[in-house]
Every structure is written in structure tokens, then in C-alpha cells.
Amino acid sequence: MLGEFSLIREYFQDQVPSDTLGVGDDAARIPVPGATQVVACKDLLIEGRHFFPDVDPGTLGHKALAVNLSDLAAMGARPLGYLLGIGLRTVQPDWLKAFSGGMVGLGRRFECPLVGGDTVRVSGEIVISVTALGTLPAGQTGLLRQAAKPGDDIWVSGYLGAAHIALSGLQGDTRVSRECLAATRSSLETPEPRVALGQALLGIAHAAIDISDGLAQDLGHILEESGCGAILRCADLPLDPRLDGLPQDLQIRAALTGGDDYELCFTAPASKRADLSRLSQTCGLALSRVGVIRKGSGLNVLDTNGRQMELQHVGFDHFRRDVNER
Amino acid sequence: MLGEFSLIREYFQDQVPSDTLGVGDDAARIPVPGATQVVACKDLLIEGRHFFPDVDPGTLGHKALAVNLSDLAAMGARPLGYLLGIGLRTVQPDWLKAFSGGMVGLGRRFECPLVGGDTVRVSGEIVISVTALGTLPAGQTGLLRQAAKPGDDIWVSGYLGAAHIALSGLQGDTRVSRECLAATRSSLETPEPRVALGQALLGIAHAAIDISDGLAQDLGHILEESGCGAILRCADLPLDPRLDGLPQDLQIRAALTGGDDYELCFTAPASKRADLSRLSQTCGLALSRVGVIRKGSGLNVLDTNGRQMELQHVGFDHFRRDVNER
Numbered sequence: 001m002l003g004e005f006s007l008i009r010e011y012f013q014d015q016v017p018s019d020t021l022g023v024g025d026d027a028a029r030i031p032v033p034g035a036t037q038v039v040a041c042k043d044l045l046i047e048g049r050h051f052f053p054d055v056d057p058g059t060l061g062h063k064a065l066a067v068n069l070s071d072l073a074a075m076g077a078r079p080l081g082y083l084l085g086i087g088l089r090t091v092q093p094d095w096l097k098a099f100s101g102g103m104v105g106l107g108r109r110f111e112c113p114l115v116g117g118d119t120v121r122v123s124g125e126i127v128i129s130v131t132a133l134g135t136l137p138a139g140q141t142g143l144l145r146q147a148a149k150p151g152d153d154i155w156v157s158g159y160l161g162a163a164h165i166a167l168s169g170l171q172g173d174t175r176v177s178r179e180c181l182a183a184t185r186s187s188l189e190t191p192e193p194r195v196a197l198g199q200a201l202l203g204i205a206h207a208a209i210d211i212s213d214g215l216a217q218d219l220g221h222i223l224e225e226s227g228c229g230a231i232l233r234c235a236d237l238p239l240d241p242r243l244d245g246l247p248q249d250l251q252i253r254a255a256l257t258g259g260d261d262y263e264l265c266f267t268a269p270a271s272k273r274a275d276l277s278r279l280s281q282t283c284g285l286a287l288s289r290v291g292v293i294r295k296g297s298g299l300n301v302l303d304t305n306g307r308q309m310e311l312q313h314v315g316f317d318h319f320r321r322d323v324n325e326r
Numbered sequence: 327m328l329g330e331f332s333l334i335r336e337y338f339q340d341q342v343p344s345d346t347l348g349v350g351d352d353a354a355r356i357p358v359p360g361a362t363q364v365v366a367c368k369d370l371l372i373e374g375r376h377f378f379p380d381v382d383p384g385t386l387g388h389k390a391l392a393v394n395l396s397d398l399a400a401m402g403a404r405p406l407g408y409l410l411g412i413g414l415r416t417v418q419p420d421w422l423k424a425f426s427g428g429m430v431g432l433g434r435r436f437e438c439p440l441v442g443g444d445t446v447r448v449s450g451e452i453v454i455s456v457t458a459l460g461t462l463p464a465g466q467t468g469l470l471r472q473a474a475k476p477g478d479d480i481w482v483s484g485y486l487g488a489a490h491i492a493l494s495g496l497q498g499d500t501r502v503s504r505e506c507l508a509a510t511r512s513s514l515e516t517p518e519p520r521v522a523l524g525q526a527l528l529g530i531a532h533a534a535i536d537i538s539d540g541l542a543q544d545l546g547h548i549l550e551e552s553g554c555g556a557i558l559r560c561a562d563l564p565l566d567p568r569l570d571g572l573p574q575d576l577q578i579r580a581a582l583t584g585g586d587d588y589e590l591c592f593t594a595p596a597s598k599r600a601d602l603s604r605l606s607q608t609c610g611l612a613l614s615r616v617g618v619i620r621k622g623s624g625l626n627v628l629d630t631n632g633r634q635m636e637l638q639h640v641g642f643d644h645f646r647r648d649v650n651e652r
Binding site for chain 2: 031040043050115116210
């Protein structure tokens, strides 16, 4: 079996700029030019809980990094580099090559190199821990959850619901046609982090969050942290066109309470609508106005007829329910 | 059972300076004043492999952070903050309180707050992943493994061997008296990261590494990366005084090939001996000159009589052997 050091050299030695010290020393060293603030986030992914044991390793590598780049995007940060901790039962060269290919490939698209980490052996579940680092310009608070203001529009990037329908179809919880599953699966497995949008929102948006646990729950975090309430209009939700054949209430439920979309939900004053319309064109990404922040508390969801809706499932909490129990 | 968000608020909400954004948003945000380089390292610790299932949770929290602060120290970096990923089977309040107390307490001593992370549930082994962030002044390369030069003295901080003897005694591999075990256990469980020393070595030392896998193996990394060889004199090894009653060859073996000491091994030109003598007094920490870097390759170990020694065990590689197999 390959030793730890050969394994790192073979699979996890990314190209880094000449002023960056990557994998191979006690720690990584990265210059942070033009910035005085570091942004950092971390996710821990467990086999059987966050991904299926037979998942395609290339998409797993992609997703493990994508969810962290998505967190950076939700802060408005520019990616700087990332560290990978991985616990494996055995060293399978094909699996590792595909995994690191998916991860490193995504990182390169965002000029975000793999700069360090740790590899260990486990007896049980495979463990993947990614820490992504980014920067914010001096004086920028970033797009905080606590920054929503009454009167702000609530916006969502891209389309919602496809990732949840794919997961639900793969788990056999929802009857989904083979065509629909084939079409939606990429949203679940290789989500696109909205990195450019996040940075462009600095100076335009107030609060932002990425939608990992479902729009209702993630918007709920913004409301809680900002001490505000909100009205959310189902008629304005950007339902994924790939879900067209499914019952409308299922589409809406997926958009509201399904996780894994990794689109951005953000709030901005009405005076920024024109800016956001232009930004949508620049980024080539739909931006939909789905509601409004108001004084008070609580999330008031209006159905497609404008009537108040009851929300039963409002998302996902790791210590209450997990991917296998949904 | 506590939910994920309550768990984080309850146990992992550290005090952070007012210009820092800690736990609770998409990512952490930390100012990096007076620095243009970020240093980052990451460790993944697995129950049964890196720590015993019945380990005291307070010492586990301490050690999980200490090994990362030690990596920062080995780069000469100033600690900035850290992120914690933790995978638990269940939420046990007493365990979590002790764990976070040990971790957060150590961080505070180094003005290094817990700023973010992730908590998940596992079915198998407990997983702990810490990422520590630090800074280096502009233009500083840090203390790199590749920077040793022929003629450099080889130095070691503190004393060596106690952590390995404690581990070996606990595992029943070595016969160790109850008194000796009681005296050495803290080296294994609550090692002291040499953070002040690391920063003070900038401008004095060339190469540095922290001794996690044993002096011989870790010095070997410096030699490999620097393209040099070395002579190491056993007669000059700083054997831990707590090992006095043990056979000398066992003490020397523990110092050379035992892991977990988390002292710094560094190289410096002979012209810096006076500086290092002063630094030893300032830091209140023994610094011992144990050998010399030379041209060529390979580690030449001289026994206490100055004769060349054969090294059989040269350390620890996670994908070859693990804590249970030693």
C-alpha cells in the first residue's frame, strides 16, 4: 500500500502560484494581497450521511469543495485556497485519482488551489473535511446573515428544487422518471458555487446565505440573525424548469424545504433592482425577487394564490435527522 | 437531543475580538493586520487511531488544537484563529463541555479564538478536524523544511521521549512504573505548542519542523526537502529527566523514533549560537544542539560512544502503521 507521504504527492499535490507554499511543509503559506481580512469556512462530510458509499468519486471531490466555495460566495469573499483532510479505509488509486480530479479541477476554475491538509486511515465511514480560505477587501464586513433590513427585497439566484428531487428520487422517497433523474442529478452531485455573484454583491446586497438546507430554513437564519420577519411568495419562486412534469406542490415543496441547491439567497434594498438586473446579465444567472423583509419576526409564506401557507418541514438539522432518515 | 445549532451555540461559541466574525455565519472573517500572508494547517484525528475511546475529553480538546498550533509554530507563524469540524455519535453534554473547555482554554492562552466549523453525526469513530490559521509578516518565507544549509547546527527544543514512553506504557508495550506513567502522561495528552519560540526563530533559524512522528523521521523530512545530510549525536539528545529510571537505550530510542513530543527541531548557522542561548532564557525553554547539517544525503546517527547506529524504526506513517499497531 502507498504510504501517507506518497499518497499526498501522488494525488493531492496541486499547482500553486510561485509565491504560495502548498502541500508538503508544516503548514501552507498564501499571500493575501490587497486584503486585510481572511474568510474561512469548513465542512465535514461523512460517508452514508452526506454522500452515498457508491457515489462517483469525481462528483464527490467536486461537491466537497463546492459546498465550501459556496459558503465563501455567501460572504462575498474571493477564494484563496483550501485544505483537505481525508480519512480512508484503503488506498484505491482509481478512486483517489477521480476524487482529486473532481476537486482540483473545480478549484482551478476559481483560482483556488489545494494548499495543504492531512490524510489518515479510518476503520469506519470515509471522512472528508474541506476548509476553504478567502479574502475580503479592507473595511468590508462581507455579506452577513445579520444585515437584512425591513423593506429589503429577498432574492434567489438560479433555480431551486432540482437537487432535492434528485436526492429524493435516488432514495426512492419520490417517484421520479428516469429522464427527470438524469436531468436533475447534476444539481445534487456537482452544484455550481456562485463565487462571482457573491463578490459582485458586495456593495449591493445587505444579507446573504447559501441555500444548503432549504430556502425556508436558510432564509430563517437571516431573519433570526437580523431580528426581522419576511413574506415569501411561492408564485415568484424560480422553480427549476427540469421539474416541469412534476406536480406543482411537489416542486414548491422542493424549492422551499429541499436542501443542496447551493444557490444564494440575499436581501437588497429596492433601489438596487436595476443593478441586480444588470448583474444577472453579466453573470449569466437568473436572479429572482421572491419576497420582502419586514419588521417583526417569522417567515410568512404565501401560496400561489396569495394565501398563507403552513410549513411543516423547514429543513435539515444534522443532530435531528440525516440524509438516510429523510 | 440538542440540535446542531444549539450544540454550536452551547459549546463552541468562543469570545472573539470585536473586529472578528466568529461562529454563526457562512464563514468566519478575521482581520490580518500587519501581515500579508496567511498560514494554514489542518489535522484529522480519528478515535481509536489517534486517541483512545476513553480519553479524557478535556485533554483531547487541548491536544487536537495543540498539534495544529505546533504546526503554526514550526512555520514561525502567529496564531490567528481556528475552525473545528467534529463528528459525534451522540451529544453528551459533560463530554462536550470538557472537550470544548480544553480546546478553547488552550486557544485563549495564545489569543487564538475558535471562529467557525461544522458539527455532524457519525455512526462509527469520533472524528475531530481542526484547521488553524496564522499570519507571517510580509516578505517572510517562514521556517521551511527546505531551508537547511550544510554547516547548520541542528537544535531541539525542550526534552524528548516522555510522550512516547507514556503511550507505550498505556498500550502495555513497555513496562513503565505507575510513577513514571503519571509523570509523563501530560506530555502525551497535553503537549505545549512552542508558539513563542517559533515566532522568535524568524530571522535566526533556517529550517524547522515540529516533532510529531519522531525526531529521526521529522529531521529526515528536513534533509529530504533541503537536499542535505546530517549527523545526529545521541550523547547530546535532551532526554526527558522524567525517564531517568529507564534503561538508557530505551530513552534514546524514545527520543529518536517516538512521536508526539511536539517540540521544534530546527537548523541555524553556528553564528546564531549566542542568539539562541539568549532566546532559551527569554522563552524559559531548553534548546539543545544535537547535530549538524552536511552536504550529501542521509541521517548519520552516532551512539553515545560516537559510533554509527542503525535505525530500524524511523517513525510513523498513517497508511502503513497506526497507533493500535505499534
